Amino acid sequence: MPDKPQIITFGWVPEFARGFVRDIRPRWACEEVGQPYETVLIADAKGPEHRRLQPFGQVPAYRDGALEMFESGAIVLHICEKAGKLIPADxxxxxxxxxxxxxxxxxxxxxxxxxxxxxxxxxxxxxxxxxxxxxxxxxxxxxxxxxxxxxxxxxxxxxxxxxxxxxxxxxxxxxxxxxxxxxxxxxxxxxxxxxxxPAHRKAMADHLATFDRPAAA
The missing domain is CATH 1.20.1050.10 (Glutathione S-transferase Yfyf (Class Pi); Chain A, domain 2)
Structure with missing residues (x-):
């Protein structure tokens, strides 16, 4: 079981899509609440292994201990509720x-x-x-x-x-x-x-830096 939450997303996308993939949302939430995370980079979202996490063959997916989930809105809500930040107490x-x-x-x-x-x-x-x-x-x-x-x-x-x-x-x-x-x-x-x-700038920089690496296998 990973020590940090994992955001599962693409290791490569075409130039026009860079800066727009929805993994930016949980990345930003993690940065806002101070939650360290790691990324798991995939090449194929339509294969059976990823569809076990994301039945519609999209990104991002997310692991947090025993919890596996998909949908960027649900992931962001989980991250922020767990941290008790970005959600008012009232x-x-x-x-x-x-x-x-x-x-x-x-x-x-x-x-x-x-x-x-x-x-x-x-x-x-x-x-x-x-x-x-x-x-x-x-x-x-x-x-x-x-x-x-x-x-x-x-x-x-x-x-x-x-x-x-x-x-x-x-x-x-x-x-x-x-x-x-x-x-x-x-x-x-x-x-x-x-x-x-600052949290958005950091999340976006890390998202874009993904595409400077070799494509995921």
Whole structure:
């Protein structure tokens, strides 16, 4: 049994995916709460060994003692609950922080992902160009709602950075390089604040350094 929690992720991804793989989320959570961890690098997420940990053949997966789990949101929640950090002690504030974590994954990320699917992964399909404007309009609508909810606050619930912010910044960070957030200056500033946190900078640097190593066997 490993002494440290393990984050299982890819040892190599194409250039365009670097900085966007979801192992950045548990890495960031570990850095925020001061939890040392190690990475297990894989080349194939679709094989039977990895599917035992992650039935959908994705990354990350996670081991913590006898616990094996998947889904970045669940992993982040476990890391932070175990450490007692990034989750407010007050039950109402705790519930609202978890609410934002779920909102990031359920109410925002599908619209963010739709843009990548349309403009990147399906760019060679005949419907991609004609669908682009609708995908962007849907995403803009969702981001406008989020910007209104954020208002002038530093973080989603005020002055305290929580797991909800970690997940929301991570989701919005997938728009890096698209110019979409330029239309939402408060959200752009919010993401910049999150990504400027030392824990995020360390997690991202370690994530990117993975790809300087030889590819996993």
């Amino acid at each position: 039950p109402v504030a705790r519930a609202r922080a978890i609410q934002w974590l779920v909102a990031a994954l359920n109410s925002v990320e599908p619209w963010v992902a739709a843009l990548a699917v349309n403009d990147l992964f399906e760019a060679d399909q005949p419907w991609s160009a004609t669908r682009h404007d609708k995908v962007v309009a849907d995403l803009d609508g969702r981001l406008a709602d989020l910007e209104t909810a954020l208002g002038d606050r530093q973080w989603l619930e005020g002055d305290e950075f929580t797991i909800g912010d970690l997940m929301m910044v991570s989701v919005l960070g997938q728009l890096r390089g698209t110019g979409v957030l330029d239309r939402f200056p408060r959200l752009a500033a919010y993401v910049a604040r999150g990504e400027a946190r």
